[in-house]
Amino acid sequence: MSLYGYDSADAATNCICDLRSDTLTKPSVGMRQAMMSAPLGDDVYGEDPTVARLEQELAARLGKEAAMFFPTGTQSNLAAVMAHCGRGDEVIVGDRYHLYCDEAAGVSVLAGVSMMPVNTAEDGGLDADGIVAALKVDDPHYPRSRLLSLENSVGGRVVSSDRVKAGIDVARKADLATHLDGARFFNAIIELGCDAPHLAAPFDTISVCLSKGLGAPSGSVLVGPQAMMAQLKRNRKILGGAMRQSGVLAAAGLFALEHHLPQLAQDHVRAASLASALRHTGLGDVSSQTNMVFLTPRAEDHPGLIRHMAEAGIKIGGQSPAIRMVLHRDVDDAALDAAITAFRAFEPGH
Ligand SMILES: Cc1ncc(COP(=O)(O)O)c(C=O)c1O
CATH class of the missing domain: 3.40.640.10 (Type I PLP-dependent aspartate aminotransferase-like (Major domain))
Structure with a gap:
């Protein structure tokens, strides 16, 4: 795993939703x-x-x-x-x-x-x-x-x-x-x-x-x-x-x-939705403002959660203890729903 959480070889594969950074946006x-x-x-x-x-x-x-x-x-x-x-x-x-x-x-x-x-x-x-x-x-x-x-x-x-x-x-x-x-x-x-x-x-x-x-x-x-x-x-x-x-x-x-720019506020709305959904999962402390969400899972769940999300095609930040997720224009509602569904499916300890 690189500093950014994934090897470049798998960066483009199997990805439904990439929440690592808003720098990942591709030109429309x-x-x-x-x-x-x-x-x-x-x-x-x-x-x-x-x-x-x-x-x-x-x-x-x-x-x-x-x-x-x-x-x-x-x-x-x-x-x-x-x-x-x-x-x-x-x-x-x-x-x-x-x-x-x-x-x-x-x-x-x-x-x-x-x-x-x-x-x-x-x-x-x-x-x-x-x-x-x-x-x-x-x-x-x-x-x-x-x-x-x-x-x-x-x-x-x-x-x-x-x-x-x-x-x-x-x-x-x-x-x-x-x-x-x-x-x-x-x-x-x-x-x-x-x-x-x-x-x-x-x-x-x-x-x-x-x-x-x-x-x-x-x-x-x-x-x-x-x-x-x-x-x-x-x-x-x-x-x-x-x-x-x-x-x-x-x-x-x-x-x-x-x-x-006129659409930028949507990223903030989606970040708030993700934060709210994460709070309901009880996976850990959640904080959010603007287009970013931070989740601090229990230390023992951290690697398993990142692995589970990657297997579901969702890339999240590899940072520890708080995992950063950034909403951006290449994450639409369907991609966000997929991320939330994957979080909900995570079973700590597995
Ligand atoms: C707060 C902040 N300042 C400066 C930069 C640097 O921008 P660049 O990657 O274009 O050099 C970044 C990049 O992520 C940033 O987040």
Whole structure:
């Protein structure tokens, strides 16, 4: 079994429902057609009209001046940190955030920026007191505190606007820049019931992924002030992310915003249904918000449950102790019913 729970050899076989991640979404037929017919140019020359349109669209939706298209969210986060920080500077970040845990320490390895992890609370937010405690005084022994990087949503949970504001306020007081890893930005605004500019407003830069629940094959957009774009373009080049006819990918993003985004809330509804059904099975503790569900079975049932589900054609996360399940546009009601039926059929101890 790999980190993601299954060997790649069996990844495509016998699968009725794949709940491991919303990154597994495949481009819809309409999206593929949009990719086929997109007007293209060389984006390194600044001549790809579809990339330009996507960048303008995201900047406008979030109420910011400008945006830049990146191949991945990891690179978009890294380019942003590089634009905010120099070597020997420090970014304050949640100890369960993707930037800290799951991006191979790129900001340290490639940008010479150290990361100061702060306890991530149950709601996914950082306590303002924790941020204050993490700030360094100006002393040659220490890195310079330069940036606060938040995430929303965090492992499926949304951080309230008040909580975000409290963290931003202490960061601003200390003259820190602010970045949001909004890989699932639109899931967060659906759950919070706010509009995109409201969630984006407190941050200098926001990275939004198109390749999660929005269903594009690749691509993230970094949104921020016009004055940062030249530096970001340089950073993207340094990181090898300057692409040529990337309008084929940007077209997928534009299609996702127009046609897939209006359906994103369905994933949240299905996640709530799955959570409710799981609570009735008594298999273990269940929690759920946005498009994610976490089930913590008894330790002795964990391997058997994953095996049982796999035999029923249902892929679930291999994590332990809590198993993560992510609803996404390639899991329809029939696939969800199949998953629920399989959970109900599990007999602990078998
Ligand atoms: C919260 C968060 N941030 C950033 C990323 C990175 O995105 P990518 O896989 O496009 O590099 C992910 C990917 O899953 C993520 O979940």
